[in-house]
Amino acid sequence: MRNNNFYKFLIVFMSTISLCGCWDIKDINKRSIPLVMGISKEDDEEYRLTLQIPIPKSNNQISRIVTEKGESVASVLGKIRTNSENAVDFSQIQLIVIQKNLANNQRELRSLIKFLMGSEEIPSRALVAITDDNVDKVLSNINDKLGVNASAIYDYFNKGVGWAPELLNTPIWEVYRSPFLSTKDIAVPAVRAGKDTVLVFEGSEILRKGKLIDRISPEESQFINMFQNKNVKGKIENLGVATVMITNSSVQNKTSMKNKKPQVLSDLNLKINILERKEGTTNNRIRKELERVTEKRFYDLLKQTQSSHTDIFGFGQQFHHLISYHELKDWRNDYYPNLRVNFEVHANME
Secondary structure (H helix, E strand, C coil): CHHHHHHHHHHHHHHHHHHHCCCCCCCHHHEECCCEEEEEECCCCCEEEEEEEEEEECCEEEEEEEEEEECCHHHHHHHHHHHCCCEECHHHCCEEEEEHHHHCCHHHHHHHHHHHHHCCCCCCCCEEEEECCCHHHHHHHHHHCCCCCCCHHHHHCCCCCCCCCCCCCCEHHHHHCHHHCCCCCEEEEEEEECCCCCEEEEEEEEEECCEEEEEECHHHHHHHHHHCCCCCCCCEEECCCEEEEEEEEEEEEEEEEECCEEEEEEEEEEEEEEEEECCCCCHHHHHHHHHHHHHHHHHHHHHHHHHCCCCCCCHHHHHCCCCCHHHHCCHHHHHHHHCEEEEEEEEEEC
């Protein structure tokens, strides 16, 4: 009998302990879950953080903007958490918009990215974008657009294949590793608040060793996706004599060394659909014009990046089997400026 009572007591005791394990769980209705964070810092002033927090309301979603200042990003996050009426869950942040004046400071940018990467609260998969605008304006712009829901800024970067092939998705972890890469440089999308739309894509900021070097156009940005073999399906090209849509793309590269100079044979295959054409324009002329325009755009961009010693295509990563690891550390300065690329475009009708 005593044994039975002992076991009953033990079962009740263990059940009580397991129930206590949920004491700090917050109901979803008691949480504030920001999706977008904006970060800026004027000269030597304090950091300014802006959060865009969706607020469910009937069939629509609106959002509110929360702003706080502090000497460090960590202290600002703490202030926001303390002053908020609900528990703030930073683990669902999908996009971090950094104001250009902060991004231009290499030391500050490195420190910020290092903190974001090491934070246990902010996911390293969150995307990064840079803006010339005030971050408050970018984030609050969503509420000024009729019929736009609270997730519009995040949705902007996640349209899916076939909708915005020139737009880049650059997560925190990729920006974090930029200073440690010897054979590839990182591109971060540049955006601003739109007049009729939530955002406008202005191209890509190029990071070399964690430092902003240059900005390239949206049309040039698509080459980064191409050379990563991301399909640029959906890209519309106006050729003057015709307008075409790219329905499929793929790149094949062959690398070699000649007289200690790197060479790449690069073939870009495009499948296209003709949307409209001027009367009398043949399919062959349209194909040739698209090939000419694309090749010229690439060579202009290659010349620009070789002048600044920024390998945004990641060509250097394809020479690991031809150049020693020790020598690849100097890829940008010793090899990339002398790289010869034979780039050919082959366009075919769908």
